[in-house]
Amino acid sequence: xxxxxxxxxxxxxxxxxxxxxxxxxxxxxxxxxxxxxxxxxxxxxxxxxxxxxxxxxxxxxxxxxxxxxxxxxxxxxxxxxxxxxxxxxxxxxxxxxxxxxxxxxxxxxxxxxxxxxxxxxxxxxxxxxxxxxxxxxxxxxxxxxxxxxxxxxxxxxxxxxxxxxxxxxxxxxxxxxxxxxxxxxxxxxxxxxxxxxxxxxxxxxxxxxxxxxxxxxxxxxxxxxxxxxxxxxxxxxxxxxxxxxxxxxxxxxxxxxxxxxxxxxxxxxxxxxxxxxxxxxxxxxxxxxxxxxxxxxxxxxxxx
Ligand SMILES: NC(=O)c1ccc[n+]([C@@H]2O[C@H](COP(=O)([O-])OP(=O)(O)OC[C@H]3O[C@@H](n4cnc5c(N)ncnc54)[C@H](OP(=O)(O)O)[C@@H]3O)[C@@H](O)[C@H]2O)c1
Numbered sequence: 001x002x003x004x005x006x007x008x009x010x011x012x013x014x015x016x017x018x019x020x021x022x023x024x025x026x027x028x029x030x031x032x033x034x035x036x037x038x039x040x041x042x043x044x045x046x047x048x049x050x051x052x053x054x055x056x057x058x059x060x061x062x063x064x065x066x067x068x069x070x071x072x073x074x075x076x077x078x079x080x081x082x083x084x085x086x087x088x089x090x091x092x093x094x095x096x097x098x099x100x101x102x103x104x105x106x107x108x109x110x111x112x113x114x115x116x117x118x119x120x121x122x123x124x125x126x127x128x129x130x131x132x133x134x135x136x137x138x139x140x141x142x143x144x145x146x147x148x149x150x151x152x153x154x155x156x157x158x159x160x161x162x163x164x165x166x167x168x169x170x171x172x173x174x175x176x177x178x179x180x181x182x183x184x185x186x187x188x189x190x191x192x193x194x195x196x197x198x199x200x201x202x203x204x205x206x207x208x209x210x211x212x213x214x215x216x217x218x219x220x221x222x223x224x225x226x227x228x229x230x231x232x233x234x235x236x237x238x239x240x241x242x243x244x245x246x247x248x249x250x251x252x253x254x255x256x257x258x259x260x261x262x263x264x265x266x267x268x269x270x271x272x273x274x275x276x277x278x279x280x281x282x283x284x285x286x287x288x289x290x291x292x293x294x295x296x297x298x299x300x301x302x303x304x
Contacts, residue, residue: 003032004054005277008047009062012036014231017060017270020290024274027283032057041065048072058090058277060270063201066102066132073098082167083139085132088273099276102136105269107143110195110226112268113260116301119224123147124191126184128213128248129199130158133228137197139167148173150187152213154180154204179213188218196220196257198227198248205247215251225252230262230295244297244304258303263291267300 005025007017018036025032039047044065051059061069069086070076077099080086086098114121125146127134130153141149149171153159159176168174177184188194205212227248234245249259271282288300 001031003030003057005032005034006037006051006056006059007034007062008037008039008044008051008059008065010038010040010064012038012062015062016266016291016294017062019294020267020270020287021060021274023290024270024283024287027286028278028280030278039065041068044068045072052094052096055094056091058088058273060273061087061089063132069098079103079139083135085135087136087269088276090276099273100136100139101269101272101276102133102265103139105267105272106137106228106265107140108268108272109260109262109264110140112301113226113258113264113303114224117258117303119258120193121145122193122195122224124149124193125195125197126150126152126188126191127197127199128152128179129201129204130155130162131199131201134162134199135165137199137228138162138165142167142170146171148175148191150175150177150184150191152177152179152184154178156181185218188220188223193222193224194220195224195226196252198225198229198246200248202229202231202247212247216254218255220252220255220257223252223255223257225249225257225259227260228262228265230266232261232295244295249304260301261297261304263295263297264300267291 018034021034066085066087073096075097080098080100083100083103087102088099090097151159156178163174163176227246229246233247233250244261246261252259271284274282
């Protein structure tokens with residue numbers, strides 16, 4: 001019988017997951033359909049009940065539901081428990097296991113980017129944002145020998161709470177700053193070869209006359225930039241040098257710093273979800289090809 005997979009979010013129409021996951025099922029010769037469903041937070045309990053009745057084999061979860069799902073499934077993987085959010089649910093004989101492939105997917109994408117661009121692994125990292133994806137990023141960073149983290153968020157207390165997570169106890173130097181404080185600018189100016197990661201949602205960039213968060217005046221030529229977003233500031237085809245650059249990475253282009261958007265992470269988290277659902281290695285080359293065609297971005301791994 002044909003298997004059925006889904007992604008739920010609000011909104012979800014922009015998601016590239018249906019395209020590359022369907023291509024992965026087709027390339028693997030599996031009889032499966034992967035469908036997007038726009039579900040508001042109020043509709044979430046009924047939507048999950050409907051997915052159970054329909055016999056969904058697995059599904060992805062995107063904004064804004066990732067942190068609500070842990071309390072609504074039958075069990076959690078250790079990764080999902082540590083991150084406190086679920087982006088992938090696997091159904092085994094009707095029992096739902098919540099997992100999280102964002103953290104491992106982020107780490108795979110970061111390491112591939114550093115390797116392909118011959119960049120050393122940084123020891124200092126500044127992260128903008130303290131939402132669900134920042135939790136996944138911190139989980140990943142806790143697995144590598146980082147020495148210092150500065151977390152910058154509009155709501156400073158949210159950043160502080162994340163830095164107190166037990167998984168980060170091995171990182172000796174942890175600082176939380178509010179976006180409107182200047183102390184993070186001093187921190188980043190004094191860090192050597194820092195990794196700067198943006199996890200702020202696009203809402204933070206919308207309607208701001210000054211690019212946000214303001215990076216002008218900083219000298220970050222030895223930094224590496226990673227934006228989890230992959231929505232470009234200009235449509236594809238606007239010019240070869242603009243392809244794939246998000247509003248955050250546009251700011252980074254002022255410094256000529258190596259830059260990566262979230263498309264590689266999207267691919268890696270999707271490939272891990274595919275393996276959880278099917279027990280088979282994902283056809284990564286085909287999935288990557290679909291992402292390149294859908295976005296017009298020539299490479300997921302070369303610096304933008
Ligand atoms: N590439 C991938 O595979 C992948 C995977 C996961 C997520 N993502 C992307 O990562 C981004 C964040 O996702 P998320 O799940 O972490 O979102 P989230 O949980 O909603 O967190 C949003 C963050 O943005 C901040 N923010 C929102 N509006 C703001 C504003 N007007 N001014 C200043 N700060 C604002 C919030 O600050 P407060 O705490 O102060 O509210 C919070 O830190 C999204 O663009 C998502 O698409 C990509």
